[in-house]
Amino acid sequence: MKIITIFLYEWSHFKRSPFKIIAVLLFVVAGVYGLHNGFHLYKEQTKEIEKVKQKALKEKETTLAYFNEGKKGPKAKPWVNVSMPFWAIWHTPTPKFKTPEPTLVYSVGQAEQYGFYKNVTVWSSVYDADMAEEIANPERLQIGTLDFSFVVLYLLPLLLLILLYNIKGLENEQGFLSLIYVQTGSKNWWLFTRVSFYALLSIVLILGLMLYGAILTNVFQTASSEFWSIFTWFLEYLFIWFIIYFFILKLSKSTIATTLQMLGFWVVFAFIVPAAVHQYVSIKKPNNLMVAYLDLQRDGYADILKEEDSIIKKKIFRLYSELNKIPDSLQNSMSLYKKRYSSAAILNSLLKDNSEIIERENGFRNTIVENTYLFNPVTYFQNRLNKATKTHYYDYQDYRNEIQQKIDKKLTIMLTDIWKETKVNKQKYLNYLEELKD
Template sequence: MRNLTIFLYEWKHFVGSPFKIVAVLLFIIASIYGLQNGADLYEKQNSEIERINKEAEIQKATTLSYFENNQKGPENRPWIDVTSPFWALWHTPTYHFKKPSPALVYNIGQTEQYGFYKAIRTSSSPYDADMTNEISNPERIQSGTLDFSFVILFLLPLLLLVLLYNIKGQEAEHGFLPLVFVQTGSKNWWLLSRTAFYTVLLLLVLFGVMLYGATLTNVFNSENIFGNIFLWVTLYLFFWVIIYFLILKYGKNTVSNTLQMIGVWLLFAFIIPATVQQWITIEKPTNLMVDLIDVSRDTKSEINVQSIDKIDEQLFQLYPNLKDTKVAQENITVSRLRRLSTSALINVEMKKATKSIEEENKSKNKLISKTYWFNPISYFQNKLNQLSNTHYNDYETYRNNIQESVDKRNELKVFEIWNDIKVDKEKYLEYNATLSNSN
């Protein structure tokens, strides 16, 4: 009964404060705006994936028409012969996608820092330029666009500050505090109840806007995404509620409480993340991908100018079963076959170069994870990234899958060439089925 009385008192105080009502409304508007941005990006990526798949089907149909019409390729390109494995595989469009999670509506994360589709060729790499052609989320925010997670991580603490800043301080300044304690029976209970009122209010607001976000994408069709994200948003809210409650409990007046709240917010939201970022930059400078550039520019040429015997030796080491192919068994020494096969050797060198990049990235992530105990915003952002499949690990898996597809394509090409396969319509369809399974 005592709680209900305090809640009713606080409700009257809230509805009688235009400043607090406007703050809540602005927060709701910002949340809806962020949710719309996430949903728009989700729809954009799905539409792009659908468009690419349709283009791939058109390309397949065009190549199939060559076989049906006894053509070797387009008439304006007489050098193309789709009955050879090299050109048949060249005209087998293969893409690998990172399909967006419905939870993108709540958290864009690193989605715009990396590409979400990749055309697979024998010379492709997980670190090709088209894999990082999107702008990053901080740049997106600077250009006037934000997502729901930004609203939660940075604006929610400010809204809570607005709602709580004058609790106890106002009564103390007017000399009403002793009377309040007499009426409520407990200083801590009265303060806790008033804080709890705004906590419940914000939980209802958060649940409502997240429910709206769920209608923008098929969130409820995915396993417990809504519940997990709401749980972490709630924990984040409680984190700030506890900090502000302690400030109010031990604070002297409204001005002092407000300044302390703002100071803590600035510390956790900007000072600590910026300091950590600067420290990481010093400890682990940005990888300029020199090794990758050297492979693309120099190693590729060095491999291509090697002797036939040297190329054969490396190919047999890479693919021991290649010795059983027709070309190897009949000891056919055609330099053209070796040139068409060197992409597999170049791919090996590219993997060595990208491995060092991945190791550096993992090292950076480990350093950042060690700061989570005093860098809570980065910790909660990391959790939201994991739940929305926009975490670094998700993109690492995506890159690994791309590399596996490239490996598979190279191996298939080399063995088909060395077995001197003649490609027909059925073989071409087999290529498509084999390579599509790697998506």
């Protein structure tokens, strides 16, 4: 029997099955809903980033006006003096952005859980309150949102189950399966072709939904290669379930047995295995409550200020080698102003050391999860999709590293000019803007 003949037979069978048609429609609706959730997040983040950029531009213009008008700062804040390095740096807006990719429409990953912009100051750290902890995709579903990757990874296998559950079993129960084998010449070929019809239907659905998502965020303008990469990941995921279900159909004798076995595999791989891995990781390496980090962030500055001037000076000159280049007369001068912001820089160094410990612990947890990919396909493909859309944990780790680099640069510039007792003018402020821009 030719492929086209079997496909036409299966199409006729599909059209006469309201249950299967409804399942396909529900999958499409869920897919469109997930795409719009991703699009809404992309649009909101893009809009918010533009607002922050405009606010930063306005602050620069305001500070430049102080210099042009010979003012030290706003009248309402007489303690502000932009001719001093600290206040000039403070009024040098340095926002750092994690710009959303157009492909966010397909997989939001950690984009809802981590901050995507930060106005970096000399008091900032990479684990401030605006850098939130992640939650899992199933938890996102509980609060009423889901993305397109969730629809494919969790609902596509269920859709395939509905489309395939009665193949072979129906013919066997009605007693004409042997006749079909005689007509086709190969039972495996007949079964494979019928299953392939629904695999092809699934591919069409996924591609159609992805093209719709591409229209929402203009994916093909800037991320056409990522589009096809994501599509390939979906195809590979579909192929895995295609193979599993094909062999279940091949070995099963009845519709009920087929349905229960398919459902069992879906429950195991979609829920039980990821949950078991999550539980194992939690036991093996419990979540870091960041108690030491938070205590240091809260009390560390005051503790450093209590130290003797000579100790603070020794620490700050060891951390910032640039300070050794200033004249000895300025190195020996230790005013309260210098002590205060040198202490802030020392605190930053301590926080950085603690954040590296946290990152190492998170890296250890991620390594454990990665070692389960062989029998944990849902998590594997979810992480591959997150990497393709730049919403993976490691993308936000890179973003935190960029923030830390900006903090360090701000502190270096500020401390150097504080210890050199530099008086900031308009040109110096413009130099700050140039040095600290991305």
